Amino acid sequence: MINIRNLVKxxxxxxxxxxxxxxxxxxxxxxxxxxxxxxxxxxxxxxxxLLKPTFGTASVNGYDIVNEPAKVRAxxxxxxxxxxxxxxxxxxxxxxxxxxxxxxxxHIREKRISEVLELVGLTERKDDRVxxxxxxxRRRLEIARGLIHKPKVIFLDEPTLGLDPTSxxxxxxxxxxxxxxxxxxxxxxxHYMEEADILCDRIGIIDKGKIIALDTPxxxxxxxxxxxxxxxxxxxxxxxxxxxxxxxxxxxxxxxNINGEEVLILSVDNASRNLPIILKYINVESVExxxxxxxxxxxxxxxxxxxxxxxxxxxxxxxxxD
Numbered sequence: 001m002i003n004i005r006n007l008v009k010x011x012x013x014x015x016x017x018x019x020x021x022x023x024x025x026x027x028x029x030x031x032x033x034x035x036x037x038x039x040x041x042x043x044x045x046x047x048x049x050l051l052k053p054t055f056g057t058a059s060v061n062g063y064d065i066v067n068e069p070a071k072v073r074a075x076x077x078x079x080x081x082x083x084x085x086x087x088x089x090x091x092x093x094x095x096x097x098x099x100x101x102x103x104x105x106x107h108i109r110e111k112r113i114s115e116v117l118e119l120v121g122l123t124e125r126k127d128d129r130v131x132x133x134x135x136x137x138r139r140r141l142e143i144a145r146g147l148i149h150k151p152k153v154i155f156l157d158e159p160t161l162g163l164d165p166t167s168x169x170x171x172x173x174x175x176x177x178x179x180x181x182x183x184x185x186x187x188x189x190x191h192y193m194e195e196a197d198i199l200c201d202r203i204g205i206i207d208k209g210k211i212i213a214l215d216t217p218x219x220x221x222x223x224x225x226x227x228x229x230x231x232x233x234x235x236x237x238x239x240x241x242x243x244x245x246x247x248x249x250x251x252x253x254x255x256x257n258i259n260g261e262e263v264l265i266l267s268v269d270n271a272s273r274n275l276p277i278i279l280k281y282i283n284v285e286s287v288e289x290x291x292x293x294x295x296x297x298x299x300x301x302x303x304x305x306x307x308x309x310x311x312x313x314x315x316x317x318x319x320x321x322d
Contacts, residue, residue, distance in 0.1 A: 001026045001153060001185045002047065007056035009042050009209075016042040018209030019056070029179060029186045031200035035302055039209040040189050044155055047187075049073055061152040074102070077146030077154040081161055083138050087131040091122055091141050094130060095148055102149035116144040119181060120174050136167030140174060147178065153185045154178075160195060168195070175199055193294035203294070207302045221292040224300045226251055227271035229289040231264040231282065240264065243281050249274045 002024035009017040017039045024030045032040050045051040047060055049069035058065045061075035085094045095113045104112055117123045120140035130138065139159060146154050159175065160168040172195065178184060190196050196203055197217045205213040205220075213220060244253055244266065252267035268274055271289040279287070 001028070002058065002060050002187070004043075004047075004058040005056055007043070007046065007058055008054045009039075009046060009051065010054040015209055017046070017053075020206075020209065020211060022204060022211060022214070024185060024187065025201075026185055027179065027183055028201045029175070029188060029199050031188050031190065031196040031203040032206060033190070033196060033203055033298065034206035038206045038302075040206055041157075042209075043206070044157070044187065044189070047072075048076060048078055048155060074149070075152045077149070077151040079139075079142045079146045079154065079156050079159060081158040083142060085130050085138065085141055085145065088129060090127050090129055091117070091133070091144075092126040094141060095126075095145055098145045099148050104149055112148060112150070116147045119147070119178060120144045121170075134167070136163050136170060139163065139167075139171060143174065143178070147182060147184075150182070151184065153187065156186055156188045158190055159188070160190070160192065168192075172198055193298065197294045205298065205301050213297070213301045217294060220297045221294065222269070224292050224297050226267040226269055227289060227291045229266040229268055229271050229275060229278070229287065230258075231266065231278075231284045232261055232286045240282050244278070247274070247278070250278075 002022070004020055004022040007017055007020040008015065020039075020043065032043065034040050042051065046053050047058055047065060049065050049072050052066060060072045063071040063075060065072050085091075086097075089097070092113065095116065096109075099109050099113060114123070117126050120143055122137065122140055122144065125133070125137065130141065133141065143154075143156070143159070156175070160171045163171060175186070175188075176199070179186060188196070188199060200217060202214065202216055203220060204211045213223070215223070241253055241255070241264070244250055244264070247268075249269040250266050251269070254265040256263050256265055266278075268278075271291055275287065275289060
């Protein structure tokens with residue numbers, strides 16, 4: 001659905017996107033993660049034809065971003081981080097206006113508005129002014145507006161930013177639903193690692209304008225390291241250790257004294273899946289395990305913590321003045 005080849009964006013002496021090549025598949029949720037200033041926004045702006053590349057090429061839904069920008073724009077929807085719906089208009093009126101801007105044919109316009117309102121759960125509130133909506137409802141209206149013209153690709157920039165945990169989980173449900181119901185490709189940026197893990201089929205981590213890691217969430221976590229299991233065994237003898245050595249999913253076994261108690265520490269693949277197997281063969285008094293997270297992956301590849309970065313890196317702020 002999206003083909004990127006040797007894409008470069010340079011601002012004087014600053015390279016915001018550095019020879020980027022990437023393929024994003026049809027009906028895929030693709031997460032583009034990275035620290036602020038890594039090139040995420042610049043990449044998305046080029047794919048959305050808001051910026052012209054310095055070098056290289058890309059196509060969206062088969063249309064070239066430089067030579068066929070109007071066709072690219074007709075193929076995409078964008079949900080920006082900052083709300084852009086008109087507060088004075090109702091939810092329905094916002095969608096009606098957007099459908100006119102995108103030339104949705106008159107004979108299907110009302111049907112399409114009803115469909116997207118139902119998809120995001122706003123049918124009963126369609127005649128309320130947007131200023132009366134909660135933050136979660138506003139974000140859902142933004143998604144509905146981005147879908148009104150049946151785009152093949154939609155860009156979601158921090159779709160749950162500022163939402164409470166309940167609203168965030170509800171938004172995840174709607175995102176999954178629209179992938180299934182609309183047969184759409186999503187490019188998602190987020191600073192919430194749990195969100196990326198739950199929603200994304202694949203994740204690309206970008207830093208200094210380059211993709212430095214690319215795979216499914218589970219494969220990325222495997223690259224960083226194994227899960228850790230701590231066992232306090234009832235017997236805790238050599239036989240336990242020999243039994244554990246027979247499991248191929250266990251890569252390392254340590255016997256440590258922690259607060260006066262002997263504890264076996266195991267480095268394993270997929271603790272949640274393999275722990276029940278271990279417990280079939282060994283009697284234990286207590287079990288503790290920690291799994292590798294996408295935050296560990298991010299730190300491992302970039303040495304940055306997303307939540308500690310300032311809002312808006314230099315490269316992405318610089319892009320506003322192109």
